[in-house]
Amino acid sequence: FIQMLRSAKKRDVLQLLKRAPEEMLPFVVEAAVAAQSVASLAALSDFLDFGKEPKSLLEKFLYAAAFSPQPSGELLRLVLDKLDGKQLAPEVQETGIVAMGSLIGKLCQQKLCGLQQEVERGVETILRGLRGAEEESEVVIYLLALGNAVLPETIPSLLDHAEEGPATVTTAAISALRRFPAWHISGKVKQAMRRIFHQKRKSYEKTCRLAAAEILLDNEPSPMDVINILLAANELETETATFLLLKVQNSLR
Numbered sequence: 001f002i003q004m005l006r007s008a009k010k011r012d013v014l015q016l017l018k019r020a021p022e023e024m025l026p027f028v029v030e031a032a033v034a035a036q037s038v039a040s041l042a043a044l045s046d047f048l049d050f051g052k053e054p055k056s057l058l059e060k061f062l063y064a065a066a067f068s069p070q071p072s073g074e075l076l077r078l079v080l081d082k083l084d085g086k087q088l089a090p091e092v093q094e095t096g097i098v099a100m101g102s103l104i105g106k107l108c109q110q111k112l113c114g115l116q117q118e119v120e121r122g123v124e125t126i127l128r129g130l131r132g133a134e135e136e137s138e139v140v141i142y143l144l145a146l147g148n149a150v151l152p153e154t155i156p157s158l159l160d161h162a163e164e165g166p167a168t169v170t171t172a173a174i175s176a177l178r179r180f181p182a183w184h185i186s187g188k189v190k191q192a193m194r195r196i197f198h199q200k201r202k203s204y205e206k207t208c209r210l211a212a213a214e215i216l217l218d219n220e221p222s223p224m225d226v227i228n229i230l231l232a233a234n235e236l237e238t239e240t241a242t243f244l245l246l247k248v249q250n251s252l253r
Helices: 002-007 010-019 025-035 038-047 055-066 073-083 090-109 117-132 136-149 152-164 167-177 187-197 206-218 223-233 238-252
Strands: none
Touching: 002 025, 010 025, 010 038, 025 038, 025 055, 038 073, 055 073, 055 090, 073 090, 073 117, 090 117, 090 136, 117 136, 117 152, 136 152, 136 167, 152 167, 152 187, 167 187, 167 206, 187 206, 187 223, 206 223, 206 238, 223 238
16 A cells, blocks of 8 residues: 555545545555655645644654654655644644654664754754743653654753753653763763762752663763762662662673
8 A cells, every 4th residue: 555655646645535434544644654755745745734633633643754764854844844833732732742853863863864954943943842841741742852853962951951850851851861872971961960860959859860870870880880879779768779789780791
C-alpha cells in the first residue's frame, strides 16, 4: 500500500483520503506519512485541517511523523506548518511539540541538520516556546522535545532548568541530558550534576538526585565522584543507597 502511494499523484492520494471510510482513515493517514513522497505529503497538507479534524486523527498523524525511522525535511515542514500559530487542543499541541523534537533529532542523525532550514526553524520554535512557557506542564513538554532532538547547543538551557526548576522540570531536564552521548557530558554538565546530587544550592527530590548521580556514574566517573556518591549514600534510605551501590558495581564491571 505504501509502495502504491509512493508512485501515486497528489490528486489520487487526496481522493483516497477523502473517500476512505472513517474506520480506515487513520490507517491511510499513517501510510501517507510513511510513503513520504512529495505527492503524499502535499495531499496530507491539503487534507488535514487542524482546526476541524478530530483530535484522535491529528494525534495519529503526529505520532506517525514522530516514529518515522528516516523522516525528510518536507515531513518536518508539514508538521511545523500545521502547528504554526494555531489555537489547538492541548493534547494535539503537546504531541506536536514532542514530535517536532523527534523529527529534528532523526534528521540530525542523518547528518541533515545544517542542510535543512526546517531544522533551524523547528529548534527556534521549541526554544521560543520554552522561553515563553508559564505553566510547569508546558515547560516539561518543551524539555521532552529537546531531549528528543539531542542538540548540543541546547545543553546550557537544559542545565539551567535542571538546577533551577521545580521537581518535575528538573527531572525532565536531567532525563533530556541523559539522552546525550558521553562526549557531550562535559565538565560543566558534571559540575551541575554534582551540585544537584549533593544539594549544594538547594534541596532536590530523591528522583532528581538519583538521575544526576546516574549521569555522573554512566559517563566515565572520576574516582572522587564515586567516593563522594558512596559517602552520600550512607545518609540515604536503604533502597536508594542500594540502587547507587549497584550502579557503582555495574560501572566497575
